[in-house]
Amino acid sequence: MKKCRYYRQDCLAFLLRELDSDRQQVMSEHLNHCYRCQKELREIKNFIAQTDDLKNELGRTMADIEWDRLQVAITESVFRQKESQSEAGSAAALKHRRWQPAVAGLLAGLLLGMFFSYFLLRPERWPELASRGNSKVNLPAGFVQKVDLALAQRETIDYLDRSQYLLLELLQAKSASQASAFLTQDKVQKLLTEKKYLNNQLEEVKLAKAKMLCDQIEMLFLELIQLSPQMSEAELASLREIIENRQLLLKINLIKRELQTSEV
Amino acid sequence: MEQENADYGQSNPEFLVGRIKEGDKEAFMKLVGLYQQKIYVLAYSMVREREDALDLVQETFLRLYEKINSYRSGENFNAWLMKIARNICIDFIRRQKARKKESLDNLNPERLDLGDGHDDPSRFNPGELIHQAVVSLPAKQQAVFILHHYQELKYVEIAEELKISTGTVKSLHYKAVRKLRKLLARQLGGEA
Numbered sequence: 509m510k511k512c513r514y515y516r517q518d519c520l521a522f523l524l525r526e527l528d529s530d531r532q533q534v535m536s537e538h539l540n541h542c543y544r545c546q547k548e549l550r551e552i553k554n555f556i557a558q559t560d561d562l563k564n565e566l567g568r569t570m571a572d573i574e575w576d577r578l579q580v581a582i583t584e585s586v587f588r589q590k591e592s593q594s595e596a597g598s599a600a601a602l603k604h605r606r607w608q609p610a611v612a613g614l615l616a617g618l619l620l621g622m623f624f625s626y627f628l629l630r631p632e633r634w635p636e637l638a639s640r641g642n643s644k645v646n647l648p649a650g651f652v653q654k655v656d657l658a659l660a661q662r663e664t665i666d667y668l669d670r671s672q673y674l675l676l677e678l679l680q681a682k683s684a685s686q687a688s689a690f691l692t693q694d695k696v697q698k699l700l701t702e703k704k705y706l707n708n709q710l711e712e713v714k715l716a717k718a719k720m721l722c723d724q725i726e727m728l729f730l731e732l733i734q735l736s737p738q739m740s741e742a743e744l745a746s747l748r749e750i751i752e753n754r755q756l757l758l759k760i761n762l763i764k765r766e767l768q769t770s771e772v
Numbered sequence: 773m774e775q776e777n778a779d780y781g782q783s784n785p786e787f788l789v790g791r792i793k794e795g796d797k798e799a800f801m802k803l804v805g806l807y808q809q810k811i812y813v814l815a816y817s818m819v820r821e822r823e824d825a826l827d828l829v830q831e832t833f834l835r836l837y838e839k840i841n842s843y844r845s846g847e848n849f850n851a852w853l854m855k856i857a858r859n860i861c862i863d864f865i866r867r868q869k870a871r872k873k874e875s876l877d878n879l880n881p882e883r884l885d886l887g888d889g890h891d892d893p894s895r896f897n898p899g900e901l902i903h904q905a906v907v908s909l910p911a912k913q914q915a916v917f918i919l920h921h922y923q924e925l926k927y928v929e930i931a932e933e934l935k936i937s938t939g940t941v942k943s944l945h946y947k948a949v950r951k952l953r954k955l956l957a958r959q960l961g962g963e964a
Contacts, residue, residue, distance in 0.1 A: 520949055521942050524920075526927045555953050558902070559921055562820075565899040566813060566922060569822045579808060582830050583801040586837050 512544050519549045523556070660709040661767045664718050667706055668767075671699060671725045672760045675751055684744040688737060696733045700726065718767065721759050728756070785849040792840055804833055807850075810923060811857045817922040818861040818914075819868075820903040828864060832857040851933040858915060865907060905955040913948035916941055 515538045521527050522535045539545055674691060681687035703726045710719040728750060735743055751757065783806065791799035811832050815825035835856050843852055906914060915934060919925045925933065927941045934941070 520946050562899045562902045579805045582804050582833050
């Protein structure tokens with residue numbers, strides 16, 4: 509025979525008629541002779557009856573409710589909320605749409621900015637920009653050329669002046685010894701050195717006539733420096749002949765005037 | 773015959789859900805009519821406030837509408853809907869308890885403030901005592917007790933709704949009643 513504990517678990521289900529028919533029969537037979545389980549069954553029955561207080565309360569509250577009206581109210585409320593949610597969604601979409609032109613404008617501006625930045629700072633221009641960055645003063649290229657030309661003209665005129673002065677002394681000397689005393693090798697050498705420096709300038713600024721004349725003078729000075737410190741009368745005469753034949757003094761005057769008039 | 777088919781469609785949840793998915797307001801209203809009382813019973817037995825229970829009924833149907841596309845055809849609609857309702861009620865009770873800084877889990881006979889009806893008869897309210905004891909039960913015992921006593925479902929129906937066996941329903945119900953008797957022994961009289 510099984511213990512009461514085994515049957516007691518089924519008391520509630522027996523009371524509620526939730527056991528299958530065989531089990532219900534077995535339980536019924538047990539209850540006939542077990543006073544403990546009878547007591548348990550009575551107490552459960554009483555408890556269930558007590559819980560009916562809440563059940564009755566529930567029934568009373570339900571009696572007040574107008575279910576038909578509630579049915580409509582719930583449906584309307586749910587569909588209203590759904591519509592307001594979808595309206596809120598479309599309003600948000602419209603709000604975004606209103607900003608679209610501004611956003612498009614901003615993007616276009618950014619693209620243009622990027623394009624011009626690239627155009628101005630493109631890699632091909634980096635050396636140019638770097639050289640600009642290194643110089644303290646940025647001058648137009650034409651201005652620099654003009655300055656170079658003016659300086660070359662000034663130097664050439666200066667050179668021609670001093671050469672002319674020497675040639676005149678050579679022509680006006682009364683004797684070979686007087687000419688030798690005046691035309692020292694230092695003076696001639698100084699003019700030759702100056703000519704070497706002048707060569708680059710004359711080539712750069714393309715003063716062709718002046719360069720040709722300066723070259724002729726240079727030739728003369730080279731011959732002069734090769735003579736002995738005490739030149740003879742014949743040598744002096746030969747030099748004078750060169751100066752006169754080549755009309756060096758005249759040419760010097762003409763070139764000087766030309767340079768002076770074209771001076772910046 | 774056609775009329776019979778139409779009537780069947782009107783009361784068949786599967787059919788109504790299909791129509792609701794297509795945006796049919798009338799079908800939704802029919803479904804509300806079919807289930808509103810059942811959900812109210814569940815909600816009232818858990819919160820024991822008429823207005824709160826009515827709000828929970830409305831919230832359940834709103835949640836149902838939002839989740840309607842997740843319902844799979846062939847699934848037990850009643851169980852699916854009652855699970856939604858039960859979860860909403862549990863969330864509500866948790867929020868309430870959090871406000872009062874009380875925890876359902878810590879509820880025990882010593883701490884259960886059921887009042888002493890024998891000392892002050894004017895405060896004695898069996899319905900309130902039972903309700904407090906019921907909401908203090910573990911979730912599954914509570915669900916079985918409510919479904920049986922207030923929704924008057926058979927064990928087989930409870931088993932189907934909670935997706936458990938009838939044997940488990942019987943066991944949970946017995947444990948629930950035994951615990952309630954213990955909790956309420958002093959207040960309601962009788963033996964534990």
